[in-house]
Amino acid sequence: MKENLQTLKTQLEQAACPEQVFGRLEGYSATTLRRALGEVFRSLAKNCHPDLVPETEQALAAEVFRLLNSWRTQAERKLELETYGDQKPLFEPVEFLVGEELLTLTGISAAGLVSTVYEAHFTGAKPGQRVFAKVSREPADNDLLEREFRALTAIRLPHPDPVAEREFYSKQRAYLPEPLAHFTVVGPAGRLQAVSLLATPEGRCFTAQALREEKFITGVEPRQVWWIFRRLLMTLWMAHLRGFAHGAITPDHVLVYPEAHGLVLLDWTCASRLGQEALPLYDPAWTGFVPPELLARAPASTASDLFMAAKTALYLLGEHTETLDTSIRRFFEQCTLPNPNRRLSDAERAHESFGTLLGKRAFAEFIVP
Secondary structure, eight states: OHHHHHHHHHHHHHOSSTHHHHOOOOOSSHHHHHHHHHHHHHHHHTTTOGGGSOGGGHHHHHHHHHHHHHHHHHHHHHHHHTOTTSOSOOOOOEEEEETTEEEEEEEEEEEOSSEEEEEEEETTOOTTEEEEEEEESSGGGHHHHHHHHHHHHHHTSOOSSHHHIIIIIHHHGGGSOEEEEEEEEEOTTSOEEEEEEEEEEOSOOEEHHHIIIIIOTTOOOHHHHHHHHHHHHHHHHHHHHTTEEOOOOOGGGEEEETTTTEEEEOOOTTOEETTTOBOSOOOGGGGGGSOHHHHTTOBOOHHHHHHHHHHHHHHHHGGGGGGOOHHHHHHHHHHSOSSTTTSOOOHHHHHHHHHHHHOSOOOOOOOOO
């Protein structure tokens, strides 16, 4: 019995959300869902109620039963909020005033290396925008969020040449998050935490990582990868013209809108002035996407970004890389050479050269299940 209690205790401690404790609840109304929750709770409680175990195990049982009750409270609250089933931790909406606008954090979207990303509603947002807030977890990382906000603001500045602004920058800006606000808040422990409020277009979207790992296990069809890759090159071209390298182009940072054939390059916390700054950090999970010179602490360059963009395209292709034409295979080899001085480094030329290799193309609907 004690071994079973200890196992249950470990499971409850390691659970990340109520759904991992109580599972899927069957029912079509709040009443039937609460009833289903009660049934699952009682079933689990039989294994850990202090009154049902030997006296020598009552202390352990009391702790397990306390954990179980805590999860039940969270499950009940999620039922009230109608969020049960989203497989996310319980999140109570939080409101801030940002100037004269109201910001409401409505849920946790993702957790990165240095920040937690919250889904948000912002009264100052434009129609058609999806807003999210990035909140640093440690004060030592506040400068990284500020770094991202400054870079996005600089890259998105209007171009003084009206022709260049109209024909290039106004179009390519859609591939970047729009910076809305940056400020600090006092966290639960009294520490200052940076907050960046960013916006992306509304619409059905997936990260490149989700497309490959959840939707197309063996790889995305090449003709779909090609437009994703070329839009990524266009985004880098704009950033490089403004003097910035992204520095962290990995599949989890490339947001793809399949129906609209759109793309947004996320997470500019590693953005740096070309040739001036080393990468401040990298995610060990994506070490294979980081070029050798950045691992060696050399300053970021245009060649560094092209290396990572090509690696992301190859990742999306998966098993389709085995059937690539020789010319396209050679192009990707030139993007990923170990020596940055020999590697392709001009995003504009890479975009045009790759388009020439592909030849005449027709729009292909990207159907994602």
